[in-house]
Amino acid sequence: MAEEQLELNLELAPRVDADIVYEEDEPILYEVRNYVAYITLNRPTLHNAQNSQMLYALDDAFARAVDDDAVRAIVLRSNGKHFSQGHDIGTPGRDFEKPMDRRLMWYDHTNKPGAEKAFAREQEIYLGMCKRWRAIPKATIAQVHKGCIAGGLMLAWVCDLIVASDDAFFQDPVLTMGFPGVEYFAHVHEMNVRVAKEFLLLGERMSAARAYDVGMVNRVVPRAELDETVAAMAERIARQPRLGVALTKQVCNHIEELQGKSTGMDAAFGYHHFAHAQNSLVKGDYIAGHDLKSMAASNRSSSQDKSSA
Ligand code: ZN
Numbered sequence: 001m002a003e004e005q006l007e008l009n010l011e012l013a014p015r016v017d018a019d020i021v022y023e024e025d026e027p028i029l030y031e032v033r034n035y036v037a038y039i040t041l042n043r044p045t046l047h048n049a050q051n052s053q054m055l056y057a058l059d060d061a062f063a064r065a066v067d068d069d070a071v072r073a074i075v076l077r078s079n080g081k082h083f084s085q086g087h088d089i090g091t092p093g094r095d096f097e098k099p100m101d102r103r104l105m106w107y108d109h110t111n112k113p114g115a116e117k118a119f120a121r122e123q124e125i126y127l128g129m130c131k132r133w134r135a136i137p138k139a140t141i142a143q144v145h146k147g148c149i150a151g152g153l154m155l156a157w158v159c160d161l162i163v164a165s166d167d168a169f170f171q172d173p174v175l176t177m178g179f180p181g182v183e184y185f186a187h188v189h190e191m192n193v194r195v196a197k198e199f200l201l202l203g204e205r206m207s208a209a210r211a212y213d214v215g216m217v218n219r220v221v222p223r224a225e226l227d228e229t230v231a232a233m234a235e236r237i238a239r240q241p242r243l244g245v246a247l248t249k250q251v252c253n254h255i256e257e258l259q260g261k262s263t264g265m266d267a268a269f270g271y272h273h274f275a276h277a278q279n280s281l282v283k284g285d286y287i288a289g290h291d292l293k294s295m296a297a298s299n300r301s302s303s304q305d306k307s308s309a
Pocket residue numbers: 122183272276
């Protein structure tokens with residue numbers, strides 16, 4: 001008897017043919033100096049909006065630094081006016097619809113229907129890759145100048161140390177779009193819960209000085225001294241024993257896990273995606289019809305730096 005072919009609805013949606021124009025061939029720059037890898041976000045004309053092209057290149061750069069025995073510490077920094085304005089929600093290089101060579105075990109999002117599309121993508125590219133970068137067995141330092149906004153926070157927060165120039169500011173304004181914070185929900189670990197609630201509910205800029213006061217950044221230095229301060233710190237760590245550095249990271253991260261960091265973050269990710277779905281149902285768009293321009297305008301109107309007082 002011939003076997004019957006099972007009929008199955010594969011629940012797929014047509015892929016969208018989006019026009020994607022990349023303005024940079026190298027959205028990440030990489031160099032090694034004195035046993036320190038310098039990884040530089042390089043979409044300066046777009047304030048380092050994070051598209052998939054940039055984030056996969058960043059993953060490549062971190063992997064390269066981990067693989068190179070002559071790299072003993074890693075600095076993450078940026079070209080351009082701001083550290084990062086966040087995820088790319090509207091440049092010509094926005095590549096949401098492009099299938100990528102994925103790094104984790106999530107399936108391709110681009111042919112998935114409804115809320116599944118953003119959920120699968122963000123599991124991989126935002127939550128998954130950030131967790132992966134936090135676990136890098138070499139010390140990482142985020143070197144932050146000017147704006148570190150929304151998705152920008154995620155890149156700074158996965159690093160072990162954060163050094164900011166005195167003109168830096170930190171902000172998560174995504175409540176404007178209905179979200180309970182960005183996908184990598186470390187807010188309540190980066191600052192105490194009451195400050196985190198203020199940070200989220202008001203969505204205002206937090207100055208470097210206040211970020212230092214609440215314990216989110218390690219050092220604040222004049223802009224002119226930022227490069228040399230970070231280089232000196234990274235080179236100091238580079239001279240520490242390799243395994244000792246890896247173990248130190250691991251034990252600190254493990255204690256954060258005992259405090260519930262990852263499980264809390266996974267729960268927050270679920271709420272974040274409930275908000276994406278609600279936006280799609282109510283506003284007809286998963287980010288509530290916002291783009292870079294409308295978010296920048298709403299930031300300008302709401303974000304005088306009242307929080308530095
Ligand atoms: Zn999202």
